[in-house]
Amino acid sequence: MVCIVEMFEKPKLEKPVLIEGLPGIGFVANIAALHLIRELKAVRFAEIHSSAFQDLAITTAEGGTCSPLNELYYGRSQDGGRDLLIWYGNTQALTTAGQYELCGRVLDLAQELGCEYVITLGGYRQEEVKNPPQVYSAASDLETMEKAIALGTKVMVGQIFGIAGLTVGLARLRNMKSFSLLVETLGTYPDTEATRHALLSLNKFLGMNIDLSRLDIAAAETKKVLEVFGLIRTVAEEKKKGEQQFRWSI
């Protein structure tokens, strides 16, 4: 595997918090990250390519093309809160080794920029979803877990697949604090409502006040991207195979 990080700028940040926002169950992380990027007018400063991403191009409506990629943005918090590092992208890696390498490279870079705190977002697939959907969490350590519980989350029991789980685990190995916010979702479509509750928890935790009134726009755009990428179809198909084999291809 070869994972290449192209960095356009090395931002100076104050104790930034890394927010993981790659496509996953219910696209909760992906919609949330896109919304944060817009609301914070976050700046794109790095692009990541991996030979463990799929070998294809995706067309844009105008006939342009885009490739499977990950990006890093930084955003200054509006309310005197902490700066954010936002990890956005249209894919996770296709192989386990590719996932480890991707995650390792992003954490390397985050640490270089002074980051000691990582939050991953995700959906928690359920057959039925409560109203409002319950937010679950799991953390790198029990002290951090207490803070997550204080947000009104419940203890997640089980496995957290893919980047959302791997990142918490690898962050812990680096003595970074980390937790995952996982919102109940049916999981097969971009779930705005689940994303809203992930962001409400995030707002609370970071003392931010991100406006959620335009969240539908981010969800709609995510849906559009995903349809072109064939991802939504994939989710439905993958679901049949059971969650353990869950792996993103774009």
Add this chain to the structure above:
Amino acid sequence: MVCIVEMFEKPKLEKPVLIEGLPGIGFVANIAALHLIRELKAVRFAEIHSSAFQDLAITTAEGGTCSPLNELYYGRSQDGGRDLLIWYGNTQALTTAGQYELCGRVLDLAQELGCEYVITLGGYRQEEVKNPPQVYSAASDLETMEKAIALGTKVMVGQIFGIAGLTVGLARLRNMKSFSLLVETLGTYPDTEATRHALLSLNKFLGMNIDLSRLDIAAAETKKVLEVFGLIRTVAEEKKKGEQQFRWSI
């Protein structure tokens, strides 16, 4: 993965255009490349082997053998147009990482030879094909897209799988201009008619006048090679699995 480029000659070329011509849907690129090589009396100057190609040998009619491989040819344009670099072969790589490495090595080499423009060809699988078949395109950037549209192509919507798509994406990352010409095809046999329309667009774009009267010969030979390679059968089988899993094995 190990990808080895053996270069027999380092040609001096004037702003060459790289034409990708590996086997793919409808074998449009593969037939077109073979035809260009013959009509331009293009010279073979590099051979590429990868451990991501299949582990087998294919026999020739006389009992000789050939291996999965890629080749590079250069051709001087007949009509004062630009020189061509033609990327020909009997296989794509079997793995995603192998595809990235193969494509990266070819683009490295093309750039060393002064190439800043890449055109990939391919079929666009449809259940029904218009007469004449519609040519679609997607480009590295909107300026290039305008030129492709001016050829009478339509905007491609969706995913461009394999080398044809990956190459446009990776070219864009290197600030090379690139577009893909994708012709409607049923896709399960070497499609001469689709190839003809790809070459007509190419002729128009490059100001060339490649004679297409012998195109049937290139198609027949491609068919013969593919039958020995078991490729035609494979295409039909692969088709069932859906396009997303599409991956070439010789």
Add this chain to the structure above:
Amino acid sequence: MVCIVEMFEKPKLEKPVLIEGLPGIGFVANIAALHLIRELKAVRFAEIHSSAFQDLAITTAEGGTCSPLNELYYGRSQDGGRDLLIWYGNTQALTTAGQYELCGRVLDLAQELGCEYVITLGGYRQEEVKNPPQVYSAASDLETMEKAIALGTKVMVGQIFGIAGLTVGLARLRNMKSFSLLVETLGTYPDTEATRHALLSLNKFLGMNIDLSRLDIAAAETKKVLEVFGLIRTVAEEKKKGEQQFRWSI
């Protein structure tokens, strides 16, 4: 693949014996290793991570997380016997190459610490199990095999899959003495009884007197971990595929 060993301490050991205890058939090795760690109050001195482990996190009951990992412990034998190196973990590697790398790294480290003797444990899946279950063995060499036979074991006939087999083979290549103790088991649940007989043989061979009265506790804990990891379910599913495809995913 990348396999990283983090070593917290370099213990001084007297001709230690390496005991392999990763999850496998019947979880015999895994329960036995956990029990040994507790009874010997063994000290954790190294942690091993591999990009061939699955990309996820597992939650603990309190909302903490743990990652797929391997660990090394050393234990001083109670009765003037040999020191033990205990190789414990919650996963084997997902790929063949990952298994070779993992096993090679552990044997490297064991040899650095003066180890020349390796014992692997495992279950031997049978449709029916005798009472008491028969212990089978296979060794790096016939001299070692005689010692294993003297413990009342029978000659194992067939294949020893995964780490239990690979380790004996790789140890032999390094001129280390090695044998495998494989106990009859139905194999689809953490088998305390099979583990008891593995440990009885081990006690006898090493001249130890490990108390087995608390073995149920280790088995119960192993079961708890495995349930969270989804491993027990996996075993049942994997079983259908036949033993040859047997491969651990956490």
Add this chain to the structure above:
Amino acid sequence: MVCIVEMFEKPKLEKPVLIEGLPGIGFVANIAALHLIRELKAVRFAEIHSSAFQDLAITTAEGGTCSPLNELYYGRSQDGGRDLLIWYGNTQALTTAGQYELCGRVLDLAQELGCEYVITLGGYRQEEVKNPPQVYSAASDLETMEKAIALGTKVMVGQIFGIAGLTVGLARLRNMKSFSLLVETLGTYPDTEATRHALLSLNKFLGMNIDLSRLDIAAAETKKVLEVFGLIRTVAEEKKKGEQQFRWSI
């Protein structure tokens, strides 16, 4: 992938011919190589391990173990003919990349020892087999092919899978002469009769007079090894998947 060659001796050989003898269709190559090793009292001088071999150990009847491995032997021809390098083993590599690496390492070593000629053996699976079975061949070049035809072989048409084919292809790239002898076989059991005809052709080509009266012994032993390795069962199962997916696992 990591492929390790351990060389016990660097023999001085006169223009040796490399004979490939790994397990494959009908086990023709494997039986033939074992028979040659015995009849020529060939000397084992190198052992090859790869992380692309399966991760297991196989027990011997006495309780010893052996690992997936390849070996190289040299044999002095009885009748003033050329020396032989015999490539024997109980497995091919499990991955394409592993096959390329394995084959490349063996050819490197053969070339170091002055080898310029490579013969691969194999079965050619047919639904029905003539009596006597027809021998087919394919060669690196047409001059070599003429020599193979002169042995009474027919031109092989199609694909030669795995090491038997890959080796001819990679030998050709190194400007070594090479051909493959492929004998008709039903292919699902160790086929003594097919092997006899492979060796008759080999005798003729090399001007040797290898006694074939003990060939049954080599076949019986190969069968025994294969049964322990679970290979014979595997062949039958693999057959269902079609030849294209044919890949050896021990």
